Amino acid sequence: MIQTLEWTEQGVRFIDQTKLxxxxxxxxxxxxxxxxxxxxxxxxxxxxxxxxxxxxxIALGVKSSKAENVGDLKREFNAICDNMGTTRPTAVNLFxxxxxxxxxxERLRVRPVAQVKQALIEEAKRMHAEDIAANQAxxxxxxxxxxxxxxxxxxxNAGALATAGYGTAxxxxxxxxxxGKKIHVYADETRPFLQGSRxxxxxxxxxxxPTTVISDNMxxxxxxxxxxxxxxxxxxxxxxxxxxxxxxxxYMVAVLAKENGIPFYVAAPISTVDMACPDGTRxxxxxxxxxxxxxxxxxxxxxxxVAIENPAFDVTPAKYVAAIITERGIxxxxxxxxxxxxxxxxxxxxx
Ligand code: MRU
Numbered sequence: 001m002i003q004t005l006e007w008t009e010q011g012v013r014f015i016d017q018t019k020l021x022x023x024x025x026x027x028x029x030x031x032x033x034x035x036x037x038x039x040x041x042x043x044x045x046x047x048x049x050x051x052x053x054x055x056x057x058i059a060l061g062v063k064s065s066k067a068e069n070v071g072d073l074k075r076e077f078n079a080i081c082d083n084m085g086t087t088r089p090t091a092v093n094l095f096x097x098x099x100x101x102x103x104x105x106e107r108l109r110v111r112p113v114a115q116v117k118q119a120l121i122e123e124a125k126r127m128h129a130e131d132i133a134a135n136q137a138x139x140x141x142x143x144x145x146x147x148x149x150x151x152x153x154x155x156x157n158a159g160a161l162a163t164a165g166y167g168t169a170x171x172x173x174x175x176x177x178x179x180g181k182k183i184h185v186y187a188d189e190t191r192p193f194l195q196g197s198r199x200x201x202x203x204x205x206x207x208x209x210p211t212t213v214i215s216d217n218m219x220x221x222x223x224x225x226x227x228x229x230x231x232x233x234x235x236x237x238x239x240x241x242x243x244x245x246x247x248x249x250x251y252m253v254a255v256l257a258k259e260n261g262i263p264f265y266v267a268a269p270i271s272t273v274d275m276a277c278p279d280g281t282r283x284x285x286x287x288x289x290x291x292x293x294x295x296x297x298x299x300x301x302x303x304x305x306v307a308i309e310n311p312a313f314d315v316t317p318a319k320y321v322a323a324i325i326t327e328r329g330i331x332x333x334x335x336x337x338x339x340x341x342x343x344x345x346x347x348x349x350x351x
Contacts, residue, residue, distance in 0.1 A: 002160040002203055004049055005056065007125050012056045014044045017161060021202040032061030032080050039087040039094075042193065046162020047236045047272055048131050051093030054084045055124040058101050062120050073113055077105055077120075089284040090245055090313045092237040092274045097127065131164035134269045134327035138168055139175030142267050142325035146176035146183060147229035153186040153219060156247035157199035158234025158267065168267040169232040170200065172325060177209055185211040186228060188219055190247060192292040192310065216249050223260040231257050232325075235268040242318030242335025243280030248311055254320035263322035270326050275343055280315035288312050 003026075005014045011030040018041065019025050027043060029035045035057030038044050044053045061080040067073035081098045088094060104123045108116045146152060152173060156162075159170030166174060176183055185204055190196035197213045204211040214222060222228055231253060237245040244250070244266050257264040277283060290308035294300060302308060324331040324339070331338035 001165060002206065004161050004164060005044055005053055005128070007056055007059075007121070007128070012038075012053065012060055014038055014053070015161070016043050017045060017199060018043055020161075021198050029057070029060070031064070032057045033083070035060060036083055036087050039084075045195070046157060046159075047091035047093040047234065048135075048163040048168065048269060049161070050088060050091050051097035051271060052124070052128050052131055052164050054087070054094050055097040055101055055127045057084055058098070059121045059124040062117050065117070067113060070109055070111070070113055070116060073116060074105065074109070088286055090236045090286045091272075092277075093269075093271050096271045100127065128164045131269070132166055135163055135166040135168055135171040136175070137327035138267050138269065138325050139166065139171040139178075141327075141330055142172030142232065142265065143175035143179050143181070145230065145263070145265055145323065145325070145330070146172065146181055146232075149182035150229040151184050151186050151222070151227045152176075153188070153222065153228045153231045153253065154200060155188045155196065155216075155219075155231075155233050155250050155253050156190045157195040157203075159200055159203045161199050161203055162234060167203075168234040168269065168325075169265075170203065172232050172265070172267045173204075173209065174207065177207075183209070185209060186219075186222055187211055187213050188216050188249065188253070189213055190249060191216055193312075195247065216252075219253055220256045220260075223256055223262055228260075228262055230263050230265065232265045232267055235266050235272050235324075236313055237277065237283050238266070238268060238273045238324065238339070239277045239279045239283060240273075240275050240336055240339060241279045242321055242324065242331075242333065242339060243283070244316045244318070244321060244324075245280065245283045245285070245313045246316065248314050251314040251316045251320075254316040258320050264316075264320055265323050265325060266316075266321055267325040270328060270343055273326075273339055273343055275340070280317065283313075283315055285314070286312040
């Protein structure tokens with residue numbers, strides 16, 4: 001099993017995703033600042049993994065605090081949470097994880113310092129375990145939507161590497177394959193950071209799931225040629241109306257899917273649904289360094305002085321989304337109703 005991140009006595013251990021697919025190396029962050037840097041520099045990436053990493057980073061910071069009373073510990077804790085919140089803006093799982101750690105601290109404030117520290121570590125570990133369980137549940141629900149055989153296209157990496165394990169979109173594919181479906185994955189390479197060719201292809205190959213990498217501009221032609229029976233992607237934030245922020249290029253895939261009559265599915269945990277965000281126009285989109293576009297493997301590909309844009313995410317309007325697969329079941333349009341039910345308490349789900 002791929003260990004994307006784990007809590008160890010020495011610190012938080014990550015597989016270094018910037019080195020894949022050619023080097024499988026691991027990095028142990030011993031301070032919360034190092035964890036924040038690992039998120040910023042994409043050593044760890046993918047919305048659910050970012051959330052769990054942040055929680056573990058916060059627990060790590062609290063663990064090494066010298067505070068002698070809970071009031072002082074709380075001040076340090078808040079500063080650590082603030083810093084974690086500046087790492088990446090789009091994936092709401094980061095803010096969800098920070099809020100959950102804060103709620104936990106609130107409930108513990110009458111306890112001795114040592115107990116608070118231990119309980120925060122346990123909470124972060126629980127989030128890790130819950131994320132894997134959520135992905136497996138998502139897989140069970142989503143597998144029913146996958147074709148019995150043929151091509152399934154995915155964009156970016158929404159796999160084990162983007163989560164605590166198993167994956168969201170790739171979890172759905174894994175579960176479908178485990179159920180005996182003969183799926184062949186088409187992985188968009190996903191310029192500029194190449195999460196598809198470097199990460200999705202790497203982890204599917206490890207699992208022996210047949211995969212073909214295509215450059216992003218080939219997806220439309222593959223759909224038109226009838227090679228793609230379904231599309232499944234992950235999400236960084238889903239607005240209350242069902243608009244989906246995901247890796248740049250997802251919108252293009254969704255529109256082409258509609259044009260070609262192919263169902264476009266989104267798989268994401270409930271922690272990715274931001275009920276406070278009414279629609280996609282309110283989702284903050286991270287702008288990354290222009291060098292990711294201008295250079296490939298260190299070689300300059302754009303003339304000096306030319307303007308470059310590098311938005312890391314785009315928003316796919318809800319009208320293009322055939323269904324949103326969550327650990328609590330499958331939501332369909334109208335999403336403002338179905339997501340509210342799934343995010344709420346009493347839920348009658350489709351599967
Ligand atoms: O910039 P990244 O690599 O963090 O972007 C990741 C994605 O866009 C994923 O599709 C998304 O986080 C879902 S991961 C289960």
